[in-house]
Each structure stands twice: as C-alpha cells, then as structure tokens.
Amino acid sequence: MILKNFHLSISVIIVIPIAIVYGFWTNLVFNVNIDTVDEHNILKAIMGLYLGFATLWIIGIFKSTLWKTATISNIVFMLGLAFGRIVSLFIEGITSTVFILGTFGELILGFYGWYQFKKYNSQIL
Secondary structure: OOHHHHHHHHHHHHHHHHHHHHHHOHHHHOOOOOOOHHHHHHHHHHHHHHHHHHHHHHHHHHOHHHHHHHHHHHHHHHHHHHHHHHHHHHHOOOOOHHHHHHHHHHHHHHHHHHHHHHHHHHHHO
C-alpha cells in the first residue's frame, strides 16, 4: 500500500513547502520582484491551489475511495506545470536551475502517477 501512494506522498512533501514559499517568501527564494498587491494576490491564489491539491492528495492517501481522483488530479497537476514550463522554455528561453529541475521533477511525478494509475486502477474498479 505504501508504494501505491508513493507518488502522492512525494508530491505532498514537495508541494506544501513550495506553496508556502510562493505565498510568503517568493522573492527570497526565486529571482522575482513582487511590487504590487495584485502580484501578491496572484501568488497567494497559487499557494491556495497548491495547498488545495495537496489536501486532496493527502485525503487520497488515507481514503482509498478517493485514491483514483487524487491520482488523476496529481497527474494533471504535475504534467500541466511541466507543460507550462516547457512552453516558457521555448518562448522566453532557459530559466534558472531551480525551475529546470522542477520541470524534470514534475515530468517524473506526472508520468510515475500515470504508471501508478494504470498499475493499481484495476484494483479500484
């Protein structure tokens, strides 16, 4: 059962701290300048999305009836982030190392979640 939830557990461990950084300490960790209330608001909304998804993944870990929903949302979340970063790579160019590593991590977690979904989905139905 631990391996079944591995992708969700790792995602929670990574996404919650990143959410807090985005919401409160973005300019201390990333090379960005947040100057307006609107920019702060956008980052707090992103923090809320990240924490909301992490909450769903935690519920999916402990409540097997929501594992499928949690896993699908995890796949969409990770591959969606990776897609956006890849689009940015082609349009804006190469970004900082932390975001390049993040892209690889998102791709790995997204495809690993997909693998997990295919592997364990027959047990759920």
